[in-house]
Amino acid sequence: MANSESEDFESADEGIVSKSQEGSSQLSTSAASSASLIGHADSETASTASSKKETLDQSHGDFVPLAPVNPESLGAKPKMPLTGRGKSYSKHRSNINNADTSDSVVPSSNDPINQAPSRKGRSGSNKLGVKISPSAVVKSELGPPDSNKCKGNTDSPWSNNLSNLNANEENQDVHDSFQPLLDKLASLDCVEASDEVIDTTTDKAVSNWGSWGSWGMNTILSGASSVSSHVTQSLSTMSSVIESGLGAVEPEEMAKLSVEEAKPRPPKPIDTAQGNPAFSDQASSSFNVMGNVLKFVESTGEMIVSSGLNTLETIGKKTMDVLQEGDPGLKRKRALFSREPDKPTLSQILKEARNRGELEDRERAQAKKATRAHFETLFDDYKGMIHLEALEMLSNTCQLKLEAKLVALSGTPLVEFQRKLIQIKEKCDIPDDDEDEEEDRGTIDILERDLTAAMRGLLVPVSHTKLIRVSEDTDTWLATMRCIQDEDSQNDNDEWVDEEEVSEETDPQNALREIHQQAIRALARFTAAVAEHFHKTAELLLLKEEHDSLLECQSVVMMTSALCSRVSSVAARFSELLSASANMLDSTQVDHNDVNLLITNVFLEASNSSSYIQDASLLLIPVLQLGAVQ
Amino acid sequence: MSYAYLFKYIIIGDTGVGKSCLLLQFTDKRFQPVHDLTIGVEFGARMITIDGKQIKLQIWDTAGQEAFRSITRSYYRGAAGALLVYDITRRETFNHLTTWLEDARQHSNSNMVIMLIGNKSDLETRREVKKEEGEAFAHEHGLIFMETSAKTAANVEEAFINTAKEIYEKIQEGVFDINNEANGIKIGPQHSPTNASLPSSGQGAGQGGGCC
Numbered sequence: 001m002a003n004s005e006s007e008d009f010e011s012a013d014e015g016i017v018s019k020s021q022e023g024s025s026q027l028s029t030s031a032a033s034s035a036s037l038i039g040h041a042d043s044e045t046a047s048t049a050s051s052k053k054e055t056l057d058q059s060h061g062d063f064v065p066l067a068p069v070n071p072e073s074l075g076a077k078p079k080m081p082l083t084g085r086g087k088s089y090s091k092h093r094s095n096i097n098n099a100d101t102s103d104s105v106v107p108s109s110n111d112p113i114n115q116a117p118s119r120k121g122r123s124g125s126n127k128l129g130v131k132i133s134p135s136a137v138v139k140s141e142l143g144p145p146d147s148n149k150c151k152g153n154t155d156s157p158w159s160n161n162l163s164n165l166n167a168n169e170e171n172q173d174v175h176d177s178f179q180p181l182l183d184k185l186a187s188l189d190c191v192e193a194s195d196e197v198i199d200t201t202t203d204k205a206v207s208n209w210g211s212w213g214s215w216g217m218n219t220i221l222s223g224a225s226s227v228s229s230h231v232t233q234s235l236s237t238m239s240s241v242i243e244s245g246l247g248a249v250e251p252e253e254m255a256k257l258s259v260e261e262a263k264p265r266p267p268k269p270i271d272t273a274q275g276n277p278a279f280s281d282q283a284s285s286s287f288n289v290m291g292n293v294l295k296f297v298e299s300t301g302e303m304i305v306s307s308g309l310n311t312l313e314t315i316g317k318k319t320m321d322v323l324q325e326g327d328p329g330l331k332r333k334r335a336l337f338s339r340e341p342d343k344p345t346l347s348q349i350l351k352e353a354r355n356r357g358e359l360e361d362r363e364r365a366q367a368k369k370a371t372r373a374h375f376e377t378l379f380d381d382y383k384g385m386i387h388l389e390a391l392e393m394l395s396n397t398c399q400l401k402l403e404a405k406l407v408a409l410s411g412t413p414l415v416e417f418q419r420k421l422i423q424i425k426e427k428c429d430i431p432d433d434d435e436d437e438e439e440d441r442g443t444i445d446i447l448e449r450d451l452t453a454a455m456r457g458l459l460v461p462v463s464h465t466k467l468i469r470v471s472e473d474t475d476t477w478l479a480t481m482r483c484i485q486d487e488d489s490q491n492d493n494d495e496w497v498d499e500e501e502v503s504e505e506t507d508p509q510n511a512l513r514e515i516h517q518q519a520i521r522a523l524a525r526f527t528a529a530v531a532e533h534f535h536k537t538a539e540l541l542l543l544k545e546e547h548d549s550l551l552e553c554q555s556v557v558m559m560t561s562a563l564c565s566r567v568s569s570v571a572a573r574f575s576e577l578l579s580a581s582a583n584m585l586d587s588t589q590v591d592h593n594d595v596n597l598l599i600t601n602v603f604l605e606a607s608n609s610s611s612y613i614q615d616a617s618l619l620l621i622p623v624l625q626l627g628a629v630q
Numbered sequence: 631m632s633y634a635y636l637f638k639y640i641i642i643g644d645t646g647v648g649k650s651c652l653l654l655q656f657t658d659k660r661f662q663p664v665h666d667l668t669i670g671v672e673f674g675a676r677m678i679t680i681d682g683k684q685i686k687l688q689i690w691d692t693a694g695q696e697a698f699r700s701i702t703r704s705y706y707r708g709a710a711g712a713l714l715v716y717d718i719t720r721r722e723t724f725n726h727l728t729t730w731l732e733d734a735r736q737h738s739n740s741n742m743v744i745m746l747i748g749n750k751s752d753l754e755t756r757r758e759v760k761k762e763e764g765e766a767f768a769h770e771h772g773l774i775f776m777e778t779s780a781k782t783a784a785n786v787e788e789a790f791i792n793t794a795k796e797i798y799e800k801i802q803e804g805v806f807d808i809n810n811e812a813n814g815i816k817i818g819p820q821h822s823p824t825n826a827s828l829p830s831s832g833q834g835a836g837q838g839g840g841c842c
Binding site for chain 2: 383387390516
């Protein structure tokens with residue numbers, strides 16, 4: 001990939017260098033060596049568009065030798081009549097001159113920018129061969145009056161048309177169509193022959209068109225048409241010409257033109273050289289099809305296409321120049337694109353990244369799986385930890401306040417104060433004699449009853465709905481699981497249902513893990529709700545104005561034991577579910593040690609949960625004490 | 631979700647200035663026009679990324695009511711950042727700023743980054759406190775200042791994140807001792823728990839081991 005790209009770069013790079021060569025190779029068929037000079041001049045002008053003035057001077061300098069060349073290539077005839085013209089015609093003379101050169105001097109077509117018009121010219125010259133010389137004479141006669149006319153009317157289409165006719169039609173046609181005009185114009189000025197004047201003409205033309213630089217120069221050299229002078233003098237004129245012109249040009253013609261334009265661009269000189277004869281045939285044949293009226297339209301189209309391509313070409317060359325600035329031959333840039341052998345390839349990097357990503361995903365999934373059954377993490381996620389932390393801060397503040405009060409006291413009040421504190425602490429001791437209560441204390445009904453009673457005793461507006469809701473969720477889940485189990489055991493006899501169920505439980509171990517996870521989650525969620533409940537209770541106890549401390553203590557104890565009972569009840573039910581599920585499975589399918597471990601873990605986390613709850617209730621003691629001594 | 635640091639924030643300010651709404655907008659990206667009165671403190675948490683590091687913001691949204699003042703003071707301790715909020719449509723909430731600031735400075739560590747927030751910037755027509763006044767107050771007391779709207783979410787993210795950036799810079803400068811949790815900064819767990827063990831809490835759990 002990279003190699004071929006760099007090769008492309010190379011070839012493109014060489015393409016520009018070879019353009020002048022290409023031009024000269026084309027020319028060698030029809031024109032003299034001076035043509036290659038012009039070709040050079042053109043490519044230079046286009047490439048150094050930034051320094052327009054210079055280029056103009058340069059191309060002008062190159063143009064000077066052109067004058068003597070023309071007669072050489074065309075049998076020395078056409079130039080002679082042109083000489084000795086007044087300077088007043090210079091501008092339009094140059095157009096005529098262009099027409100001449102397009103006929104006679106193909107060299108200008110070196111520059112790929114102006115291929116279309118110049119080709120026309122060339123094709124004309126090729127085809128007409130010797131005939132051109134008379135036509136050139138006609139033109140030379142035609143020239144001055146025409147330019148006069150143009151000067152007066154600024155009727156560029158006219159002159160354009162004329163020049164095209166001159167270039168491509170039979171002499172007779174030209175004579176016929178323009179005889180009256182020619183006669184009339186011929187009387188206006190005389191035709192003088194002098195090489196000097198040609199120079200001045202060119203000079204003048206260059207200075208006139210100087211503002212648009214290389215493009216104008218190319219036009220002069222190619223001599224496509226004189227319409228350019230007007231078209232380019234104002235953009236608005238141009239756009240209008242484009243509109244009218246393009247509208248009339250046949251799409252086929254346009255397409256052909258652009259194809260022809262594009263041809264010399266690929267940097268293979270052989271192609272263009274080969275393409276030339278066929279191309280000129282095409283061009284001439286299509287030209288014949290066109291009527292007189294269409295000629296103007298066609299030339300305008302050519303102009304537009306060529307000027308557009310000119311611009312593109314200039315941009316392209318400019319880009320290459322910028323690219324090559326300080327980096328001749330694009331060596332450094334090519335090195336940038338080429339691959340270093342020790343560097344890893346993109347595909348390798350991508351492969352490694354994918355592997356790494358997969359590994360990370362696996363690890364993350366494992367960690368997630370572990371987290372799902374991790375009590376502390378879940379407890380934290382359910383905001384249990386932070387509520388406990390806040391409760392602890394509150395408790396510490398109360399403790400500090402109590403100590404401050406204690407320090408301020410002495411004597412009997414101090415004893416009385418201490419007695420109160422101890423009394424409350426004792427009242428808050430949670431009896432751990434749950435053995436006698438055989439009734440199922442863990443049900444939601446009992447829990448709700450106890451909680452309601454406790455809150456009534458505490459006289460704080462803390463709602464226990466969250467605790468109840470969490471408990472209900474757990475019960476619902478357990479009930480659902482039990483239902484499924486019952487169905488399973490019932491369906492053991494019905495083989496067809498059994499098979500269906502088996503496919504669902506492909507991994508019995510996973511089903512057990514699922515129950516275990518659910519158990520831990522339920523415990524963590526419940527404990528977190530308890531932590532929040534205790535925290536809110538503490539906050540509101542601190543806001544309370546009057547306290548019945550003993551009742552409060554009783555209520556806290558009642559609440560704590562109710563909540564702890566609930567926790568053990570939940571743990572027990574999950575354990576039952578786990579063992580029941582394990583029993584339903586074959587001993588071959590499940591390792592009973594694993595099941596026991598799961599069950600143990602559920603009980604372990606349940607005791608963990610109870611510890612949190614009891615800790616929370618202990619944190620309430622300073623709060624209650626502070627209430628008691630206020 | 632593992633994190634590099636955990637920053638504790640507190641949001642303080644008069645009741646009804648929109649503290650809880652700011653938190654809700656930041657954590658849940660939604661706005662609730664009618665909000666229950668906060669009892670004591672509520673919590674919110676969100677992960678943010680600063681300098682390529684995951685930082686968990688643990689936000690303590692305190693009750694603004696005067697009655698809870700003594701309680702909420704207990705929660706200031708150990709906060710790394712504080713958002714001191716007033717309502718631009720109620721002059722008195724701006725006037726109370728000094729008291730809040732004194733409270734915050736007294737009950738928290740001196741390095742705590744405090745961001746002054748003029749909330750409800752969407753209610754431009756009812757504005758009573760000019761932005762310049764807020765800026766001046768912030769400048770005078772060395773606070774960062776921002777006007778926000780919990781309703782339109784304007785500047786809400788910025789307020790929380792800029793505070794975190796300031797804290798993070800202080801950590802980089804060594805102003806905060808990250809090993810002292812009283813500064814409100816915790817270093818995240820180095821390793822997330824793996825399935826190799828089910829670590830049990832130290833509290834009350836006599837039996838060791840685990841399963842799976």
